[in-house]
Structure formats: C-alpha cells, structure tokens
Amino acid sequence: MTRVAKTKAIHYVVAMLIWLLPLNIVAQVFTSAEVPDSIWNRMQGHSYPEGCTIARNQLRYLRLSYCDFEGNEHIGQMVCNQLISDDLLYIFRKLYEARYPIASIRLIDDYDANDSLSMAANNTSSFCYRMVHGSQTLSKHSRGMAVDVNPLYNPCVYVRSGKVLPTEGKPYAYQRTTRKDIPGKIDTTDLCYRLFTQRGFRWGGTWRSLKDYQHFEK
Numbered sequence: 001m002t003r004v005a006k007t008k009a010i011h012y013v014v015a016m017l018i019w020l021l022p023l024n025i026v027a028q029v030f031t032s033a034e035v036p037d038s039i040w041n042r043m044q045g046h047s048y049p050e051g052c053t054i055a056r057n058q059l060r061y062l063r064l065s066y067c068d069f070e071g072n073e074h075i076g077q078m079v080c081n082q083l084i085s086d087d088l089l090y091i092f093r094k095l096y097e098a099r100y101p102i103a104s105i106r107l108i109d110d111y112d113a114n115d116s117l118s119m120a121a122n123n124t125s126s127f128c129y130r131m132v133h134g135s136q137t138l139s140k141h142s143r144g145m146a147v148d149v150n151p152l153y154n155p156c157v158y159v160r161s162g163k164v165l166p167t168e169g170k171p172y173a174y175q176r177t178t179r180k181d182i183p184g185k186i187d188t189t190d191l192c193y194r195l196f197t198q199r200g201f202r203w204g205g206t207w208r209s210l211k212d213y214q215h216f217e218k
C-alpha cells in the first residue's frame, strides 16, 4: 500500500468512527414533567375520558430509558400520579442500570386505552381511568397510583375460576413458583419486586383471590 493510499485508508476509518460514534452513545433519559399539551390531547377520550375525576396537575409525564428483552435500548413514555413520579424515576433508573428487560413502555392511548390490548402487547403502563376488571370499583390506575410491568409474562390470574388476563398470558400463568422458563417473571426474589416494595408499593402477586403478578400500587 502506498503512503497516499495508507493515509486515505486512515482518513476513511476515522470518518467511519466519527459517523458511528453517536449511534453508540444512547443518552439515558429519566425525566418527569407536567403533562404537555401534545400528550394531554392524545389522552382525551382515551385514558382520560369525559368525567375523569383526577386533575391534570395531579399527573406527571415521564420519559424513561429501558432495555428490551433483546438488549436494545429505548425511551418509553408513561403518565402517572405526581405522588409516585419520583419513585418511578428511581425504580426505572435502577432497572435500566441492571439492564432488567422490559418489553415496551408506551402510553396506553396507543392501544385506545384498551387494557386488554396493552397487556397482550406486553406493554408496561400506569395511568388509565378505568374500573377494576369485572367490577364497578375504580382501579388504582385511575389515579395513576399503579404500574403494570411486562403484563403478558406476568398476567392477572383469578384463583377460583382460573381466568387469565390477558388471555394471551395463559402460557405464563400457572405453576409460577417452580417454573424457570418464564421471561421477566416477577416473584419475591425479582429486582422489580424488590425496588417497588422498597419504595412502599404493594404487589398484586401476594393477593388471595386474584394473583395480579404485573401490578404494583401505592
């Protein structure tokens, strides 16, 4: 290789490295803000239906870095109550640092505020003004005081009837204490469980009539 060719080759390699550099640096994002107009408008008639009893200024809009099950990094969006926004920033930062896998963190409005669709898509979310499934009681999600994590792999199981929500979560619903083949399984040894309970959240997996393995609430 001539000297000119060598210099050209070096320049090429340096240029490639400079070009690739920004791709390798994914900035971590953990922010909490008042719900911006663009998000607020998206929520209307979906997660924030007419007659919703929580005020806009009680809610916060979070942006959260996370790693998915393939190890890819993303920035998710979540709306929650301002009372737990600092908890969630802390918990999701710790999960990100541990590269704890989370399939998706999108606003439930992307699923038309349909919890079954969001759960089936394994989407992690918090605020949604809705009743507890099969009841007339407002869910803790209605105040943004609850979070569902990886809900497909951690479904909600009715102990007596065996009913599973989402129905697509059936392969992950039973014999959970002994099984090791459930990805992102939340149990009492799991990092997600430890972080949420350290911050004073209750876990739905310890409830009696209903095992809500995805659910943490304050």
Ligand SMILES: [Zn+2]
Pocket: 141, 146, 147, 148, 212, 214, 215, 216
């Ligand atoms: Zn829940």
